Amino acid sequence: MKSVEESADTTEFAQQFEDYLKSCGLRLTQKRLDILNQIFAYPGHFQTEDLLVQMRRNGYLVSRPTIYRTLPLLVKSGLLTEFIDAQKNTRYESIHSLKEHAHLICLRCSQIVEFKEPQIDALQKSVCEAHQFKPVRFRNEIIGYCAECQAELEPTSTDV
Ligand SMILES: [Zn+2]
Ligand SMILES: [Zn+2]
Structure with missing residues (x-):
């Protein structure tokens, strides 16, 4: 049914x-x-x-x-x-919902920020076309440190 x-x-x-x-x-x-x-x-x-x-x-x-x-x-x-967060938990998201956005994933607090950038989508499409590659799914993740975690971490390098 x-x-x-x-x-x-x-x-x-x-x-x-x-x-x-x-x-x-x-x-x-x-x-x-x-x-x-x-x-x-x-x-x-x-x-x-x-x-x-x-x-x-x-x-x-x-x-x-x-x-x-x-x-x-x-x-x-x-x-x-599937993606793994900082606590090594496996998290999932359907491609349907992922079509709408990409992720910034913080290594320290596991915060996941979603963002949408049509220019990235367009670029990926044109790369696929140039290689005659048929995409099944796109996976956009940027792994790093969120603003709060950066502030709490010792500054190790000069200003960015
Ligand atoms: Zn998401
Ligand atoms: Zn963080």
Whole structure:
């Protein structure tokens, strides 16, 4: 059964996931489809446990091991982006939500600042075109130190 609260049309994503699963000899089961729909319904970044909480709240009967096994498959299929924060936690974000922005990630406090820069998007597209490269996903992360953390760290170099 299709769930009614889907915020985005995930048909195309489900097809991409099914193609990937087939290439590994796996099937797009209802549970995998539920998880796919729920990652696209998740607003912003999440950890595996966050998704589990959301799914249970939405009435899905899904086990923790199933989610833990399925998220890496979604990453490999190109539908989910994973990144590791300063506490070495794995965080995820669907490509749908990531299309909208890129990240500045602070190494010290794990703060993630989202930004949108159409010029970067345009440049990436033209680089792909120049190389006749078909992009599946873009991943924009700048790793470093946020303003507050810089202020708290000993100044080691001259003014920038
Ligand atoms: Zn983000
Ligand atoms: Zn910071």
